[in-house]
Amino acid sequence: MVLxxxxxxxxxLAFTLxxxxxxxxxxxxxxxxxxxxxxxxxxxxxxxxxxxxxxLNYRGGSFLIKYSKEVEDECKTRGVSYQLLADGKVTAIxxxxxxxxxxxxxxxxxxxxxxxxxxxxxxxxxxDAVTMVLTYAEIPYDVLxxxxxxxxxxxxxxxxxxxxxxxxxQYGRFWSAFRNVSWYRDDVKAQExxxxxxxxxxxxxxxxxxxxxxxxxxxxxxxxxxxxxxxDSFDIALSADGVDxxxxxxxxxxxxxxxxxxxxxxxxxxxxxFRLDQNPVNYEFSDIDVTETRTLVxxxxxxxxxxxxxxxxxVPTMLTQNHEKVIKGFMGQTTAFRKSVIKPGIxxxxxxxxxxxxRYLHGEIGKGQFTFYGGHDPEDYQHAVGDPPTDLNLxxxxxxxxxxxxxxxxxxxxxxxxxx
Numbered sequence: 001m002v003l004x005x006x007x008x009x010x011x012x013l014a015f016t017l018x019x020x021x022x023x024x025x026x027x028x029x030x031x032x033x034x035x036x037x038x039x040x041x042x043x044x045x046x047x048x049x050x051x052x053x054x055x056l057n058y059r060g061g062s063f064l065i066k067y068s069k070e071v072e073d074e075c076k077t078r079g080v081s082y083q084l085l086a087d088g089k090v091t092a093i094x095x096x097x098x099x100x101x102x103x104x105x106x107x108x109x110x111x112x113x114x115x116x117x118x119x120x121x122x123x124x125x126x127x128d129a130v131t132m133v134l135t136y137a138e139i140p141y142d143v144l145x146x147x148x149x150x151x152x153x154x155x156x157x158x159x160x161x162x163x164x165x166x167x168x169x170q171y172g173r174f175w176s177a178f179r180n181v182s183w184y185r186d187d188v189k190a191q192e193x194x195x196x197x198x199x200x201x202x203x204x205x206x207x208x209x210x211x212x213x214x215x216x217x218x219x220x221x222x223x224x225x226x227x228x229x230x231x232d233s234f235d236i237a238l239s240a241d242g243v244d245x246x247x248x249x250x251x252x253x254x255x256x257x258x259x260x261x262x263x264x265x266x267x268x269x270x271x272x273x274f275r276l277d278q279n280p281v282n283y284e285f286s287d288i289d290v291t292e293t294r295t296l297v298x299x300x301x302x303x304x305x306x307x308x309x310x311x312x313x314x315v316p317t318m319l320t321q322n323h324e325k326v327i328k329g330f331m332g333q334t335t336a337f338r339k340s341v342i343k344p345g346i347x348x349x350x351x352x353x354x355x356x357x358x359r360y361l362h363g364e365i366g367k368g369q370f371t372f373y374g375g376h377d378p379e380d381y382q383h384a385v386g387d388p389p390t391d392l393n394l395x396x397x398x399x400x401x402x403x404x405x406x407x408x409x410x411x412x413x414x415x416x417x418x419x420x
Contacts, residue, residue, distance in 0.1 A: 021067045021084040021085060021086060022067055022086060022087045022090060023064055023065065023066055023067050023084075023085045023090045024064075024065045024066075024067050024071055024072060024075070024083070024084060024085070025062055025063070025064055025065075025082060025083045025093075026038050026041060026042070026062060026063040026064075026065065026075070026080060026081070026082050027059040027060065027062045027081065027082070027083060028060035028061045028063070028321070028323060029059040029060035029062075029323050030060075030323055031059075031081060032060070032080075032081045032323070032397065033080065033081045033396065033397075034078065034079050034081070034396040034397070035323065035396060035397045035398070035399075035402055036133060036136055036137050036392060036395075036396055036397075036401055036402070036405065037078045037080050037136070037137055037138070037396065038063065038080045038081075039137050039139070039402075039405040039408065039409060040078065040137035040138040040139050041063070041065075041074055041078060041080050042054075042063045042065070042109065042409060043112055043137070043139045043408070043409065043412075044074060044138070045063075045065050045074075046109050046110070046111065046112040046412055047112045050065055050066055050068065050071060051066035051108075052064070052066075052109040052412075053106050053107065053108055053109065054106070054109055054318065054321075054409070054413065055093070055097060055106055056105045056106070056107060056310045056314075056317050056321060057103055057104045057105070057310050057317065057321070058093065058096075058097055058104050060321065060322065061318075061321025061322065061406075063109075064085075064090070064093075064106075072084075078138070079396075094106060100311070103307070103309060103310050103311070104310050104311075105310035105311050105314065105317065107314065107318065107413045108413070109412040109413055110412060110413075111158075111411075111412055112412055113157075113158035113159040113223065113408070113411040113412055114142075114157045114158050114159070115134070115139065115141040115142070115157065115158070115159045115160075115161070115408065116141065116142050116143075116144050116153075116154065116157040116160050116161070117130065117131055117134075117141050117142070117143050117144070117160075117161045117163060118145060118149065118160060118161065118162050118163055118165065118214075119131065119143050119144075119145065119163035120145055120163070120187070120190070121143070122186065122187065124183060124187065126164060126376075126383065126385055126386075126387070127377070127383075127389040128163045128164055128227075129227060129376065129377045129390075129401065129404060130161045130163070130225070130227065130404055131161075131163070132389060132390065132392060133392060133401045133404050133405060134408070136392040136393075137405060139405075139408060141161075145194075146194050146198065146206060147194060147197070147198065149210050149213050150198050150206075150209060150210060150213065152213070154213065154214070154217040154222070155217075157222070158222060158223060158411050159222070159223045159224075159225070159407075159408065159411055160214065160217060160218075160222060160223070160224050160225070161224075161225045161226070161227075162214070162224070162225070162226040162227075162230035162231075162234065163230065164227070164228045164229055164230060164332075164333070164376065165229065165230040165233065165234075166207070166229055166233045166285075167207045167208070167210070167211045167230070167234045167236070167237035168204060168207065168233050168236050168237050168240070168245060168246065169202060169203040169204025169205070169206075169207045169208075169237075169246050169250060169251060170204075170245075170246055170247075170250045170280070170285070171184070171187065171188055171191070171203075172229065172333070173280070173282065173283050173284070173333075174385075175249050175280065175281070176280070176281040176282075176283075178385070179249075191203045191206075202251045202252075203250075203251065204237075204244075204245075204246050204250070204251055207237055208237050208238075208240070211234055211237045211238055212238070212241075214234075215238065215269075215365065217368070218269075218365045218366065218368035218369070218370055219365050219366030219367065219368055220366065220367060221366075221367040221368050222368045223368060223369055223370070223407070223410075224368065224369075224370040224371075225370070225371050225373070225407045225408075226370070226371075226372050226373070227372075227373045227374070227375065227376070227404075228332040228333055228334050228374070228375060228376045229285070229332070229333040229334045231270070231288075231334055231337070231372040231374065232271065232274075232285055232286060232288040232289055232334050232337070233285055233334075234269070235269055235270060235271045235288070236274075236276070236285055236286055236288075238264075238267040238268050238269070239264050239265055239267050239268050240259065240263060240264075241264060241267055242262075243259050243262045243263065244256045244259065245259045245276060247278075247280040249280060250280070255278060259276060260276055260278070263276070268343070269363060269365060269370055269372075270337075270342060270346050270363055270372055271288050271337070271342060271343065272342075272343045273340075273341055274286045274287055274288045274338075274341045275287045283333065287338060287341070288334070288338060288341055289333075289334040289335060289337070289338070289374075290335060290336050290337070290338050290355075290357045291331065291332075291333070291334070291335040291336075294335070294336070294355060294357065295355070296329065296352070296355055298329075298381050298382075301328065301329030301330075301352075301381075302326050302328050303326075303327055303336075303350045303351055303352045303357075303359040303360065304325060304327075304350060304352070304353070305320045305322060305325045305326075305327065305349065305350045306320060306348065306349060306350065306351075307320075307325075308320065314413070315362065315369070315410060316362060318406060318409070318410040318413065319349055319360075319362055319371065319403070319406050319407060320349055320350070320403075320406070321402070321406050322399050322402050322403070322406075323397070323399060323402075324399040327350065327359075327378075327399050327400050327403070328378075328381075329352070329359070329375070329381075330375040330376065330377060330378050330379070330380065330381050330382075330383075331375060331376065331381060331382045331383075332374065332375040332376030332377075332383070333376070334374055334375075335374050335375055336352070336355075336357035336359050336374040336375070337357065337358045337359075337361065337372070337374055338356070338357065338358075339351070339356045339357060339358050340356070342358060342361065343363075345363065346361050346363045347361065347362045347363065348360075348361050349361055349362055349371075350403075357374075358374070359373070359374045359375065360372075360373050360374070360403060371407050373403065373404070373407075377390055378398055378399075378400025378401050379392075379395045379398050379400065379401065
C-alpha cells in the first residue's frame, strides 16, 4: 500500500510538471547528450510551426521551444537532452538574457530554410561533412548539380552548400596521382558531357558559369556555405573570368602564361592578391591555402572561436555558438586560409593566431551572406581519398560539426532592426 501511494505521488508530480510546463529547453552545454541531433529537433520544430528561440551564449547556445508532447517525444526518440520549464523559470532565464550587462541574446527562429547541396550525382571516393551531418541530424536537403544550377533551380532555395568541388575546371588537381584510376576518368568524362550538353566548349567555362549563378543566388539574398576546396577554387574561378588558367591535360590547350596578371580580385567573395600555383602536378590551386607551408601537426593544430557581442553582432554570434571555444583542427585539400590574402570587411570567426591562418570566416555579398570553413572532416584529421566515412554516432557532441549546423539554422532567425 505504501509503495502504491508513493507511485501515485510520483505520477501526480510528473503529471503536474508536464501540465505546468510552458517550454522545453534543449540545453547545449557539456550536459547535452547529442548536440548534433539537437539542431535537427530545432529545425523540425520550426517546420511544425512551433515557437522556437535560440538563446545565444546561454548554456552553449540553447534552444527554447514552446512545450508540446510531440516535441518532447521527438527529443526522446532522437536521444536529445532537454528540461521542462514552467513560466516562472522561463521568465527568469529571459530576464537574465535581456540584462544589458550580460553577453547573451534571444533570437526567434521563424522559417526553416530550404536547403540545397551542390554535389555530383556520381559516387566519388570521398564523403562530404555537410551531407553527413545533415543526414545524421535528420535535416532534409535536395542535391543539385551543374544542370540544375544552370537552369536556375537555385531560385527555390534559401541555403546552398558547396560540396568538395573544383570550380576552376582542373578536376581537383587529381591528375598527377589518379589520372589512370577509373573514378577519375569517369568523372572527367561525365563533366565533359555535362559541359557539352549545356553548350560549353570546356569544363572550366561551365564551372565559371555555375559559380556566377551561385554568386547571383547569394547576392540576391541567399546563404552560401562552402568547405575545403570549394572555398578557394570558387574565388579563383571568379577571379579568372575570361582567363585560361588550365593546362593542356585539363582542357586541351595551354594556360595563359600571363594569367596571374589578369586576375580580377574585384570578382571574388573573400580573397584578394593571391598567387596561382601554375604547376599542374601540384595539389594546390594557389597560396590562399596554407596546407603545404604550415608547420602545425595534429597535437598543436587547433583554432579559437572569437567572442562577439550577442546584442550587437548577432550573425557572427550565431555562427560561433558552441560548448567549446578551442576547436581541434583538421586537414583538407584546402585546410586553412592565409590571413594576408583575406579581404577587408570579412569577419574572421575562428583562427589560429600564432600560425596566421584563418579556419572559419563570414561575409556579405549584396543582400546575401556566405561562410567559408577550411578543412574536410572535423572528426577525421587527415581524410584521404578512399577513406571510409566518419560515423557520427561516435561523435554526437562534435564542436567542429556544430559550426556547420550553426550555419544551417541562422537563416531561420527573425531579422531584428539594426541598432544605431
